[in-house]
Amino acid sequence: MSDVIRRDPRTERILRNRLHPLHESLAGGPVRGPTGLLRRNPHAVGFIGPNGLKRIDRSSTGPAPSGRDLRRSATTHSEEPALPLHRVEQPDFYVAAVLDMAGGRLTSHDRDILGQAQQLARSGGGQGAVVAIVLGEAREAGFDTAGADRLIQVTHCDGQALDDYCPERKLAVLQAVEDQLGPRFWLFPDSVHGGADLGARLAVRLGERPAVHAWQVTETETLCRGGSGRIDIRRHTPRVLLLAEECALPVDDSRHQALPIQLDEYPDVRVCIHDQGLVPVDPSQIPLAEAEFILSAGNGVRDWDQFHEVATALGATEGASRVAVDDGFMPRFRQIGATGTWVTARVYVAVGISGAVQHLQGIGRCEKVVAINLDDGCDMVRRADLGAIGDSSEILAELLALAREHRGGKDTDATVPETLEVA
Amino acid sequence: MPVETSLNIAVLVSVGQHPVSGRARRADQDARAVELGLTLAGRSLSLVHVGDAGEPALRQYLGMGLRTMTVLQEAPEADAASSLLQYFATHPADIVLAGVQAERGEASGLLPYLLAERLGWPLVPRIAQIRAIENGRAEVLQALPRGQRRALTVPLPFIATVDSAAPGARQTAFGPGQRGLFDIQRGLAQADVARAEWVEAQARPRPKRLNVVKAKSAAERFKAATAKPQGQGGQVMKQESSREKAQAIFDLLVAEGVIRQ
Structure with missing residues (x-):
């Protein structure tokens, strides 16, 4: 034919x-x-x-x-379209990204670091693999979509858990990675969650001069922010990088293998710093802008003694809406909203606050919002993840009883734990 | 905590920069370190600066109640770490305090790490307080994000960096500051060669990250532009009793980990 x-x-x-x-x-x-x-x-x-x-x-x-x-x-x-899988079978080199994992999950900063690591792994000759290094327990399942080609997860070193503050042990794990893989780049988040500390320790141990507060990184050149954020320093890209937030776009259009890698052996550690655990802090002394858990009162609160009692029993930092402050029930520095403090709490409980736009602006960065209110149609209930419709003093009374039961289960005599006064 | 004069405490101080005007001043975190040192060791505290003794802002540290300050006279391009290493080889200290990072220049915050590595001492970053020093061990409080504190014990000698959460520095007095004395020692530092290749420029604003809508079709783009913000999927409890509502709130607080078990 x-x-x-x-x-x-x-x-x-x-x-x-x-x-x-x-x-x-x-x-x-x-x-x-x-x-x-x-x-x-x-x-x-x-x-x-x-x-x-x-x-x-x-x-x-x-x-x-x-x-x-x-x-x-x-x-x-x-049906959800499956993202294309990026495969790296025989990597020519590695890019190590040490993640903060604050709260056991990938932070947005971690995702930026992984995005930057992918950029560095794909630029330059050959095909690189991004190694995500997680020290301590993690509750995260999305390493593949975040951009990790390989995953090193270490929960114990020397028979000790890595969850507490133990920079020497963590450094030993990183040295083991250095010996085994010899990454071309080491990326750390320049953060207060331990990334900056660990990165500086590793850089000094390896004898490298790291780029700190780096915010624009290519394979050859790095732009770093200098002291007080007043100067930019353009320099050659070093091996160890401490990256600022939003240094690169996170990975969102591909899946990665996230193959686990086992480490062979760790170098010996001389442990000097011993963690004695967290010290309970008086919640009323924590600055409102950085408090983790805020109980906030508005116009709907009538029984103020009860409100303060609940805040103490739950261990919450107190906040207030503008009305409560204007009426003289709360001091001015407790005001939350556009003209007060912009808070970043993880859990925000609004008692009797209907949710003016200015107030909702102030709580824009809160993760979980709970509203206790009489009106089920108000903006705060609409914003809230959990809305309890009813009289605030009744619900607060029940909450107080629950908090006391909870603490009573632990120890009967102490009503308020001994707390630390911070300046 | 009582003043212990037997302790040998040194504070590394630098010249700061006012965040708005850019004028030279005492650096905020270094001043907090001096404050911490003063509460521990009183006037036996020693201050060390690497740089130029002619800088007037250095007298603000002396104005906090100290008579002398050691200045290792160096050129601006010198490597401060090598100079300090030589100093601590001949002047032993039990505790060395410093700020977390400088307010001008590279501000990498790496100097304490370099010193700790080369001296073989432990380093405790971001402390807020030194609670006690007993039997050659110090109990320090480390400042964590969200106002939390962690207790650590560390053997002497050690290096610590002082966080902005430490108690604020006392006021500086002009007269005593002018009457203070500088103990000037000629430093023998090597030049910082790597830094000479860098290009410094005034910081330009970083681009804001935009919300990129990755919609394939016009309908999806329209939906993304007009959709109401998220967060309306919340649970609302109306009919339940007050006890049940309170229980639901309490369960959420426990699940989020804000009520400690």
Whole structure:
């Protein structure tokens, strides 16, 4: 049989002519025009209704469209498209990213670091693999979508858990990584959660001069922010980098292998610093802007003694809306909102606050919001993750009883734990 | 805590920079370190500066109640770490305090780490307080984010960097500061060669990260532009009793870990 391509002018003519009676039976898939553009038949949209009129359903929630192509597109839309898997089988080099994992999860800073690591792994000759290094317990499952080609997770070193403050042991683990993999770059988050501390220790141990507060990194050049944020320093990219927040875009359009790597052996550690645990801090002394747990009062609170009692029993920092401050129930420095403090609490409990726009601005960065209010339609209840509709003093009384029961289960005599006075 | 004159405490001080005007001043964290040292050792505290003794801002540290300050006279391009290493080889100390990072220049905060590595001493970063020193061990409080504190014990001698959460520095008095004396020692530091290649420029504002909408179709783009902000999926409890509502709130607080078990 000859392999000369035979053209069929008749079929081509039918395919070009959408109005031909045989067009639909021949043109199965998408029709390409002479320039290669996808041609859509606007007449094929919709269906003929029972009274013989054409109906087009433009709401995505309506009954399934009758057209064959449309139905196919509807089914593909509903399922989550799987991100393409980026494979690195034989890496030419490694880029190590040591993650903070504050609270056992990837922080946004960690994701930026992994994004930067992927950029460095793909630039330069050869194919690099990003090694995410996690020290301590982690509750995170999304290392593959965050951009980790390899994963080193170490929970114990020397028979001791790495969850407490133990920079010497963590440094030993990093040295083991250095001996085993010899990464081309070491990336650390320049953060107060331990990244900056560990990065400085490793840089000094390796005899490298790190780039600190780096915010624009390419393979050859790094831009660092200097003291007081007043100067930028342009320098050659070193091996160890302490990266500022938002240094690079996080990975969001690919999956990665996240293959675990086992470390062979750790160097010996001389441990000098011993962790004695967290010291309970008087919550009323913590600055409002950085408090983790805030109990905030507004116009709906009548029994102020009870409110203060609940805040003490729960160990929460007190906050207030502008109305409560203006009425003289709370001091001015406790005010939360546009004209007061912008808070970053992880849990924010609003008692009797209806949620003025200015107040909602102030709590924009809070993670979990709980509202106790009489009005179920107010903005605060709409913003809240949990809304309790009812009289605030009744709910607070029950909450107080629960908090006392909880503490009573632990020890009966102490009502308030001994706390530390901070300046 | 009583003043212990037997302790040999040194504080590394630098010339700071006012965040708005840019004028030279005592650095905030270094001044807090001096304050911490003064509460521990009183006037037997020793201050060490590497640089130029002619800098007037250094007298603000002397104005906090100290008579002398050691200045290792060095050129601006010298490597301060090598100079300090030679100093501590001949002047032993039990505790060396410093700020977390400088207020001008590179401000990498690496100098205490270099000293600790080369002297073989432990380093405790970001302390807020030294609670006690007993039997050659110190109990220090480390400042954590969100106002939390962690207790650590560390053997003497050690280096500590002082966080901004430490008690604020006392006021500086102009007259005593002018009458203070500098003990100037000629330093023997090597030049910092790597830094000479860097290019410094005035900081330009960092670009703000934009919300990129990755919508494939026009309908998705329209939805992304007009959709109401998230956070409406919250649970609302209306009919339940007060006890149940309080229990739900309490369970959430425990699950989030803000009520300690």
